[in-house]
Amino acid sequence: MSGREAAPPVTALLEAEGLAIGHGGRALARDLSLRLDAGTVTCLLGPNGVGKTTLFKTLLGLLPPIAGAVRLAGAPLAALGAGARARVVAYVPQASPSDFNYAVLDMVVMGRTAHLGAFGAPGPRDVAAAAAALATLGIGDLGPRAFNHLSGGQRQLVLVARALAQGAPVIVMDEPTASLDLANRLKVLREARALAARGLAVLISTHEPEQALALADRVAVLGAGGWFAAGPAPEVLTGATLSRLYGVPLTVERAPSGRLVVSPAEGGGGA
CATH class of the missing domain: 3.40.50.300 (P-loop containing nucleotide triphosphate hydrolases)
Incomplete structure (x- = not known):
C-alpha cells in the first residue's frame, strides 16, 4: 500500500x-x-x-x-x-448608464455590501478593497470619474471590478x-480569463x-x-451541436493558426 x-x-x-x-x-x-x-x-x-x-x-x-x-x-x-x-457568487450585468451618476470608486465600493451589517457603512477596508479591484483590472485611474461618462468598455470593466471587490x-x-x-x-475576455x-x-x-x-x-x-x-x-461545440442550437447548418473547422472557426456549412449540417 x-x-x-x-x-x-x-x-x-x-x-x-x-x-x-x-x-x-x-x-x-x-x-x-x-x-x-x-x-x-x-x-x-x-x-x-x-x-x-x-x-x-x-x-x-x-x-x-x-x-x-x-x-x-x-x-x-x-x-x-x-x-x-x-x-x-457575484453578478456582472451588461453595462449601461446608471440611474445615478456615481463616481467609479463609489460604484465599486457597492460590491462590499455583502460584508457590511444591516446598517453598516463602508469603511477604509472596503474602500481599499474597491481600489485594489480597480487596480487589478488596470483601471485604477478611473476611480474619481463619473460612471456615466465612461465608454461602454470602461463601464463593463468597472462592473467586473465591483464583482471582484465583492470577494x-x-x-x-x-x-x-x-x-x-x-x-x-x-480586454473584457482577457480579464475574465x-x-x-x-x-x-x-x-x-x-x-x-x-x-x-x-x-x-x-x-x-x-x-x-x-x-x-x-x-x-471542443467536445460540445461541434458543427452538429451548433446547427441544432441555432437552426442553421454550421461547421467547425480548424484554421491554419490552430484556431477553431465556425462557418456556414455547404449543403447541410456540419461535423
Missing part, C-alpha cells in the same frame, strides 16, 4: 443537479446539470428566448427552481440568505461583451461560439424545448 495520501475530492464552487427552471410552475427547461470549479471559465450559449436569463437568475437565487437543487461551495442555495449568497469566488457575467468594440471586447487564473470560477453567457471556443474550459448550451448539453468546449 502506498504511503501517498489520496488527494481530497474537488468541491464545485457552484453545482446544479436535476434543475428545472421557469416561472409560475411552468418549466422552460428540465434536467439541467452544471458544475463550476475553481480556476475555470464556462460559457453558456443559446438563442434568445430559451431561458438563459432564467437559468442565471435561478443559479443566483433570484428565482426558485421548479425542481432540482443548486449548491454554492457545497451548501444548498435554498438554505442561504441573500448576504451569504453574495459572499459566494466572491464565483462570478457570473451576462453577455459582458455585447455592444462593445473589438478592443474592449478582447485572468480571474480564472486567480482561482475564481467564471460563468459567461455569449452569443459567439468562436468566443467560447477560444475562452472557455467548459461550455453549456441551452436550446429550444429545453435541450441542454454541457462539457469540454
Whole structure:
C-alpha cells in the first residue's frame, strides 16, 4: 500500500443537479446539470428566448427552481440568505448608464455590501478593497470619474471590478461583451480569463461560439424545448451541436493558426 495520501475530492464552487427552471410552475427547461470549479471559465450559449436569463437568475437565487437543487461551495442555495449568497457568487450585468451618476470608486465600493451589517457603512477596508479591484483590472485611474461618462468598455470593466471587490469566488457575467468594440471586447475576455487564473470560477453567457471556443474550459448550451448539453468546449461545440442550437447548418473547422472557426456549412449540417 502506498504511503501517498489520496488527494481530497474537488468541491464545485457552484453545482446544479436535476434543475428545472421557469416561472409560475411552468418549466422552460428540465434536467439541467452544471458544475463550476475553481480556476475555470464556462460559457453558456443559446438563442434568445430559451431561458438563459432564467437559468442565471435561478443559479443566483433570484428565482426558485421548479425542481432540482443548486449548491454554492457545497451548501444548498435554498438554505442561504441573500448576504451569504453574495459572499459566494457575484453578478456582472451588461453595462449601461446608471440611474445615478456615481463616481467609479463609489460604484465599486457597492460590491462590499455583502460584508457590511444591516446598517453598516463602508469603511477604509472596503474602500481599499474597491481600489485594489480597480487596480487589478488596470483601471485604477478611473476611480474619481463619473460612471456615466465612461465608454461602454470602461463601464463593463468597472462592473467586473465591483464583482471582484465583492470577494466572491464565483462570478457570473451576462453577455459582458455585447455592444462593445473589438478592443474592449478582447480586454473584457482577457480579464475574465485572468480571474480564472486567480482561482475564481467564471460563468459567461455569449452569443459567439468562436468566443467560447477560444475562452472557455467548459461550455453549456441551452436550446429550444429545453435541450441542454454541457462539457469540454471542443467536445460540445461541434458543427452538429451548433446547427441544432441555432437552426442553421454550421461547421467547425480548424484554421491554419490552430484556431477553431465556425462557418456556414455547404449543403447541410456540419461535423
